[in-house]
Amino acid sequence: MTSTVFETVTPDSLVYLDRLAATDLGRSYKGRMLDELDVRPGQTVVDLGCGPGTDLSALAEAVTATGAVIGVDHDQTAVDAARERTAEQDTVAVTLGDIHDLRLADCTADRARTDRVLQHVADPVLALREIHRVLRSGGRIVMGEPDWDTLTIDHPESDLSHAYTRYVTDKVIRNAYIGRQLPRLATEVGFAVPTVIPVTPVFRDVQAADKILGLERTTQRAVAAGYFTEEAARRWLDHLANGPFLAAVTFYIVAAES
Template sequence: MTSTAFETAASNPIAYLDRIAATDLGRSYKGRMLDELDIRPGQTALDLGCGPGTDLTSLAQAVTATGTVIGVDHDQATVDAARERTADQHTVTVQLGDIHDLPLPNHTADRARTDRVLQHVADPARALREIHRVLRPGGRLVMGEPDWDTLTVDHPDSDLSRAYTQYVTDKVVRNSRIGRQLPRLATEAGFTVPSVIPITPVFRDAQAADKILGLERTTQRAMAAGYLTEEAAGRWLGHLSTGPFLAAVTFYIAVAES
């Protein structure tokens, strides 16, 4: 069971992150997160789970030459990429580190961001306690996370849509419902949460959605895990690749203050 309409091989992680950042959706939500950070010149800003440094330059521009930007990531390859991309920016440093045990002193930073990071970590509550520790009193954290339980993909057989989303929430993403949990977890970590901003992108083009959702790859895995039969998977992909397409998922931006 395969479809020629969708990608069958995953991009490498750095290429995937770059791809999302270059989309209209990526530029839009990242811009909103930057606005909510409300960075002032001279401040210290953290990008936790910075990946290949996609957002470090925009943070550096916001803190200006008098500020500091620190990127932290657990993966050496992405740290190396981020360091290479920001080598000419003297206000930016990138460190290898674990968000559960940040290599930073108490009350280091004025601002911090996490972008689609907490959905993957082992212990989001512990990570948020660490972020609270390194932020100065009155500091601000802005988090952006999808809630994969809200994923909707239209199909004439709604049972197939439910099975597909159930597989994503059960097996694909470690903390698949983290979007809705952000206010509670942040509050329990010692933050106040003055605002939560829902963003619900709607995809009308199957190929564009596939570049973010990996429709065929995920369907193949769902079939192997017993969430879809081979016949059902064929009907599912057949309609997605040929019929009118609509998919949506809610992405939450939560603003937290220390």
């Protein structure tokens, strides 16, 4: 089943985050999220699930020396990396924390952001309630999340495409439908939701898509879970590797106000 086209070793999670941020896709949607966040000098911004600090410098630049940026992540390795990267930025503080139970006082922040975080958390509604609690009245959060049910990969055997997407939504991503759900969930916890922006990147290069989707690794797991036979998986990957390639998935940028 192995092909030299696909990555066979799962990249380190922090390396993966940096790699995605450096792509044209990453720069584009992150720039759009920053625009929607509308950060002003002097404000306090919380980056929830900040990872290795990929976006902290841009936020620090936006708040200027008169503001503050707080990065929060549940992973100590990510926190250590983010602290190292921002060591010379006095306006940035990075803390270990749980998005479901933030160690922040009520009405602490003017702005908050989450980037591909809520798809993985245990309880997105509880996380949204916590974010609502720490935002000041009139504060804003911008969230970016994919809707994995929209994942489309072209293949002559459409049932194989459906099986792959079904495996991703059933087994790979904890909250696979969070992109479409965010406006409703945010409204239910007390936010107003003035802006929903769908972004649908289209991949024509299989190796570029593989660096984000892990096509062969995910297919192997789908075989083990019974979503593909070995023979079906071979046909699936052979076409992806050698035929014309097209994949797309819709990513939602949702701005909500407290």
